[in-house]
Structures are given as C-alpha cells and as structure tokens.
Amino acid sequence: MSESVPRYWRENKVRERLIGSKCENCGKITFPPRKVCPYCKSKKLTEVELPKEGKLLSYSIVRKPPAEFEKYAPYAIGIIALENGVNIISQLTDVDLKDIKIGMALEGIVRKYREEGEEGLIHYGIKFRPKLK
Numbered sequence: 001m002s003e004s005v006p007r008y009w010r011e012n013k014v015r016e017r018l019i020g021s022k023c024e025n026c027g028k029i030t031f032p033p034r035k036v037c038p039y040c041k042s043k044k045l046t047e048v049e050l051p052k053e054g055k056l057l058s059y060s061i062v063r064k065p066p067a068e069f070e071k072y073a074p075y076a077i078g079i080i081a082l083e084n085g086v087n088i089i090s091q092l093t094d095v096d097l098k099d100i101k102i103g104m105a106l107e108g109i110v111r112k113y114r115e116e117g118e119e120g121l122i123h124y125g126i127k128f129r130p131k132l133k
Contacts, residue, residue, distance in 0.1 A: 018050035018108060018126055020086060031088050052108030053131065054082040059092065059100055068114060080106055080128055094129035105131035 020031040025042035031050060036043055059078035062069075069075075076092040078100075092100060093111050106128040113123040 018052060018082075018088070020048050020050045021045040022048045029084065029086050031086050050086055050088075051083040052126070054080040054088075054106055054128075056092075056100070056102055056104045056106055056128075057081050057087065058102065061097055072114070076100055078106075078128065091127045092129065093127040099130075107131045 018031065019033055020029050021033040021037075022029045022045065023037035023040060023042050024044040024046060026037060026040040028037060028039045029048060029050070030038060033047060034045060037045060057079040059076050061074050061076050063074045065073050065075070074097060076095070076097055077089060078092050079087055079089055081087050090108070091113075092106070093109070107130075108126045108128050110124055111127040113125045113127075115122050
C-alpha cells in the first residue's frame with residue numbers, strides 16, 4: 001500500500017523534528033543541517049536532534065508577507081536560543097502578537113506552514129509557542 005502525499009509530509013522527520021548537524025572535528029552544532037562545517041570546513045558531520053525548548057531573543061511582526069503567506073498575516077517570526085545554545089529562526093504561534101516578550105520561554109510544536117492551492121499539499125513544520133507551564 002502506497003503512502004499518501006499528505007502523510008509523507010506529516011511523517012517527514014525533518015519537518016517534524018529539529019535536525020541539525022554536529023561537526024565531529026570542532027564540535028559545533030549548526031541548523032539547518034549542513035554538509036560542510038561553516039566553522040572549520042570539515043565534512044565529518046553527524047545528524048543530531050535539537051531540543052525543542054528555548055527563549056526568544058528577538059522577533060519581528062510580518063505584516064506584508066510574500067503572496068503565498070498573505071492569508072496568515074500578520075504573524076511573528078522570532079530568533080530562538082535553544083537550550084543547547086543553537087539559535088534558530090522560526091515562526092511563533094498560539095500567542096497574541098501584543099503578548100510576545102523578549103526572553104519568553106518557548107517550545108517547538110508541529111503546525112501547518114501553508115497549503116499549495118485550495119486542494120494541494122499541506123506543508124507541516126516546527127513553529128514555536130509560549131511554553132506551557
């Protein structure tokens with residue numbers, strides 16, 4: 001039995017997990033995954049799963065997005081410092097834009113990014129929301 005295209009996207013490990021690269025030479029971790037370490041240029045990298053918890057370092061409210069994201073505006077994009085020290089950029093979700101605060105604790109969750117047309121693929125990925133207590 002073949003998998004449906006939407007099921008493939010939902011189960012894709014890169015979309016549902018935060019996967020980075022760890023350099024076996026210098027020990028640095030990068031996100032997104034790379035084939036060459038940007039710090040020491042080594043090609044000896046291993047795939048690592050990154051933590052899904054962190055703190056908000058900075059953010060911006062997107063009010064005039066690209067055409068394919070217009071129906072989601074306004075939305076927030078943030079720089080998140082993960083618990084292991086890696087900084088990533090991600091969309092913020094499940095929060096009122098006026099309640100976003102620098103330093104707030106966040107957690108990564110799987111959410112819909114966008115749809116391709118009215119009857120097209122639904123793309124899922126990690127977004128960050130305020131950490132539940």
